[in-house]
Amino acid sequence: MESGSGEIALLWQLIIYLGAFGIVAVAARKVSVSFQKLRLPLITGFLVIGLVSGPELLGLIEAEALSDLSFLNDVALAFIAFAVGSELYLRELRSRMKSIIAMTITQMLVTFLLVSLSMYFLLDLIPFAEEMKLAARIAISMLGGTIAIARSPASAIAIINELRARGPFTQTALGVTVVKDFGVIVFFAIIFTLSKSLIQDTIFRPVYIVQVLVELVAAFGLGFLVWLLLRAILSIKGRLPVKKGLVLLTGFLVYVFTNIVGDHSSMYLGLELHIEPLLICIVGSFLVTNYSVYRNDFTRIVTELGPYVYVVFFTLTGAMISLEVLAAMWFITLILFGIRIVSLMLAGYTGSVLAGDPPLFRGISWMPYVTQAGVGVGLATIIANEYPGWGSEFATIMISIIVINQIVGPPLFKWALHLVGEVHVKSDGSYEVERKVLIFGWENQSFTLAKQLKKQNWEVEFVVQDPTVEILGNKEFPVHEYTGSDHLSLRKFSMENADTIVCLLSDELNYDICETAYEHFGTKNLVVRLTDREFYKKFHNIGVMVIDPATAMVSLMEHFVRSPIATSLLLGMDDGQDTIDIELRNSDFHGLTLRDLRLPSDVIILSVTRGDHPIIYHGYTRLRLGDIVTMVGSIESLDTVRLNLQGY
Secondary structure (H helix, E strand, O other): OHHHHHHHHHHHHHHHHHHHHHHHHHHHHHHOHHHHHOOOOHHHHHHHHHHHHOOOOOOOOOHHHHHHOHHHHHHHHHHHHHHHHHHOOHHHHHHHHHHHHHHHHHHHHHHHHHHHHHHHHHHHHOHHHOOOOHHHHHHHHHHHHHHHHOOOHHHHHHHHHHHOOOOHHHHHHHHHHHHHHHHHHHHHHHHHHHHHHHHOOOOOOOHHHHHHHHHHHHHHHHHHHHHHHHHHHHOOOOOHHHHHHHHHHHHHHHHHHHHHHHHHHHHHHOOOOOOOHHHHHHHHHHHHHHOOOOHHHHHHHHHHHHHHHHHHHHHHHHHHOOHHHHHHOHHHHHHHHHHHHHHHHHHHHHHHHHHOOOHHHHHHOOHHHOOOOHHHHHHHHHHHHHOOOOHHHHHHHHHHHHHHHHHHHHHHHHHHHHHOOOOOOOOOOOOOOOEEEEEEOOOHHHHHHHHHHHHOOEEEEEEEOOOOHHHHOOOOOOEEEOOOOOHHHHHOOOHHHOOEEEEOOOHHHHHHHHHHHHHHHOOOEEEEEOOOHHHHHHHHHOOOEEEOHHHHHHHHHHHHHHOHHHHHHHOOOOOOEEEEEEEOOOHHHOOOEHHHOOOOOOOEEEEEEEOOEEEOOOOOOEOOOOOEEEEEEEHHHHHHHHHHHHOO
C-alpha cells in the first residue's frame, strides 16, 4: 500500500515538474523573439531563459526537477540526430563532394588536435581536474576536442534560408555542416568508450578495440532496424499528429534500449557496452532520407516538430548551467573559444586548397563553421549525465563556448555569403530578378493586367498606337509609340529582352508583331487576344498562346464547376498561393528523378515541358537541363524551389 502511495506521489511530482517546466518553455518561446530583434539566435534566448529560470536564480525549475525531467533530454537528443540525418541527402551534395570531404576531414582533425591539446594544458587551471590523474586528463581533453568539432545544421539552414543563399560556397558549407555532425557522432562514440577506460584508470587492453568495433557495428545494425520502424510509421495513412508522436517515441525507445544494454552488459559481461543512441538515430534517419519513398513526409515531420523540441531541449539545458562555474571559468572559456577559431581558420584554408576551391573561398572558408548548437550541447549533456561528479562543470564550460559561438557565428556566416556573392535577398515581389513584358495596346484590361504583373515584380512597358498626352503622362509604366511591325521598328523597344509579349490590338497587327518576334527575336512567350477565329490557325502555327474571349468565359466556368480548388489555385485566387513555370538551370538536378526532389509539403508539380512540348511525367521521370516545370504552392515555398532549380 505504501509502495503504491509512493509511486502515486512520484507521479504527481513528475506532473508538477512537467507543468512548471511547460510554463517556462512557453515563456521562453515568447521571450526569445526579442533576442531575434537583437540579431541573436533563438537558441541563445532559450538558454538564457532556462538559466534565469533554473535553480541558481529564480528557482522555477528546481534542481530535483532537472533529474526527473532528464527523459526530455533523451527525446530531444534523438530528435536532433533525426534532424541531422534528414539533411544528409546525398543527391544534393554530389557536385561538391570533393570540397565537402576535404573540408570535413581537415576540420575534424585540426580542430580535435588543437582544442584537445590546448585543453590538456589548461586543465591545471580548472578546479575539478586538479586532482585527476594523467589518463583522466587525456580523456577529458579528448572529449572537449570532440565537442569542439560539432557545428549546427539548424543554424546554418536558418541563415541560408534567411538570405536565400545559393551557390557552391553555400552548398559546401551546408554539406560540411551535416557530414561533420554525422562524423562527430561516430567519432564521439569511439572517444567516449576509450575515455571511460582512461577515466576509470584501467589498463588499456586490446579488448577495448574490439569493444569499440562491436559498439559501432551494433549501432549501425540498430540504425537499420530504426529505419524499418520509421518506414512502418510513415506508411500509416493520414494521422500526421500520430506519426509525429511515434517518431519521438521511437527516438526515446532507442535511448531506453541502449541503457538496458549498457546495464546488462556490465552486469553479465563485466564490460559496459555503450551503443551510441545518437548514432543509431542518425543512421536510421539517413536511410529514410536516401533510401525510402517517405523522405518528404519525414522531412515535414522533422521541420514541424523542430521548433517545439528545440525550445524544450535548450531551455532545459540552460537551467543546468552553473553560474558559479561560469564565473570562475570565463577566461578559460574565452581561450578555448579563440583556439577553436584558429583551428577552423587553419583547417578551412587547408581544406579549400586541397579541394581546389577558388582563392576567394580560402580566406573565408572557416566562417560558416563557427556556430554550434544542438549536437554540441547534446554531447556535453551526455557527459554531464555520465559523470555526475565533474560532468556538470565540464558541460558548463563547453556550453559557455557554444553560447559564444552562437552569438559570433551567424554574423560571420552571413558576412561570408555576402563576400562570395551568393546572397539573394528577397524582394517585395515573388521574384528576385525582374522579368520584362511588353503589352501592345492601352485599355482597361491591359492596364489592370499591367498592375497585376507589377505586383509580381515584372517590368511592364506599353506600346501604343497614337498615345494621348494622358497616356504618355502616366507615372506607373513606360509608354512607347507604335510605328510599325518590322524588326527595326520593334527593336527600339528592346523587344529582344522581353520575356513575354502580350498583343491586344487588331488581329492583323497582332499577327505581324508576333511573326516578327517569332522570326527575329525568339521571344519565349507570345500571348494574343483573338477577335476573329479565322486567325487562330495562323497564330497557332507560330506558337502563339491565343485567348478567345468568345469561349474563354465558358471554358473558365466549366473548370470552376469540375475542379473549383485547382482552378482557383491556377488563377491565383487563393491568398498566398501562386502558379509558376521554373526552368531547370542547376546542373546538380540534371538526371534527378521527380520523386527525388525534396519539395516543400505545400508545392505540387502540375506539368513538365521539354523542348516546347509537355511530357507525360511520373515519379521516375528524370529532369533535364532546360525543362520547364510548372508548380503550384505558397509564394514563399515556390520561391525557394525556384532558387534551387535555377541554380546560381
